[in-house]
Amino acid sequence: MVLLERHGNPVFTRLADKYLARDYVREKIGEKYLVKQLWHGTAPSLIPFAKLPAKCVIKTTHGSSWNIILNEKSDHKEVVNTLRKWLKENYYWVQREYHYYPIKPRILIQDFLDDGYQDGPLDYRFWCFSGQPEAIQVGNNSPSGHIFFDTEWNELPLRYNDRFEDFAIEKPDNLNEMVQVAKSLSAGFAFVRVDLFNIKGKVYFGELTFVPAAGYIKFITDDWDVVLGDKWVGGIG
Incomplete structure (x- = not known):
């Protein structure tokens, strides 16, 4: 049995930090795969709202789903207050994911990505084991998006939440490039x-996720625990 202290694996901590993970991406696959960074810092009051584009994304580097889509209708005072609240919190205490505990809270502002989907952008999540993508989960920001494919874009009979419904997603023309990127970033x-x-x-x-849904995923059907679990060889990460 592997016992982990609260401070956990420093590599996981570095790569779960949305700011520091960018250096890892640069080292592995290059700058061109990074979303443009507009600003970063630790003081919400210093955000240069007047210099930002009409639409962009504000996120914190030390948690999950702490994101704000900034647009012309946004209340800047409310944004600042929300960020101050988030920066005071340690995401470790939400689900006890150990690698979040030491992350330094920061603000990161990036370009808004628009792929044309109403509830987009679509998130292509490559489940990788020992550097090999085995399943691709595709979804968006609405409850309607949740489909699994293999790396040849054959839909898999895999789900983990009954509330999701399928919707049509075409195979990306650059799927091979995406698979290669996933292989490079997951190696080791x-x-x-x-x-x-x-x-x-x-x-x-987008990001690297070491514990999807904090480990509380219930695969549908149960046999997928075995199918994917058999591919998990060689330790915790």
Whole structure:
């Protein structure tokens, strides 16, 4: 049995940090796969709202789903107050995911990605084991998006939440490039989910996820626990 202290694996911590992970991506696959960074810092009051584009994304580097889509209707005071609240919180205490505990809270502002989907952009999540993508989960920001494919774009009979419904997604023309990116970023890890965006034929890095849904996923059907679990060889990450 592997016992982990609260501070956990420093490599996981570095790569779960949405700011520091960018350096890892540069080293592995190059700058071109990074979403343009507009600003970063630790003080919400210093955000240069007047210099930002009409639409962009504000996120914190130390948690999950702490994102704000900034647009012309956004209340800047409310945005600042929300960010101040998030920066005071340690995401470790939400689900006890150990690698989040040491992450330094920061603000990261990036370009808004638009792939034409109403609830997009679509998130292509590559479930990778020892550097090999085995399943691709595709979804968006609405409850309607949740489909699994293999790396040849054959739909898999795999789900993990009954509330999701299928919707049509065509095979990306640059799927091979996305698979290669996922292989490069996942090399050396027994398991990691590599999340990518595909914006009109251009691939962008999203994030690396070491514990999807904090480990509370219930696969449908149960046999997928065995199918994917058998591919997890060589430790915790």
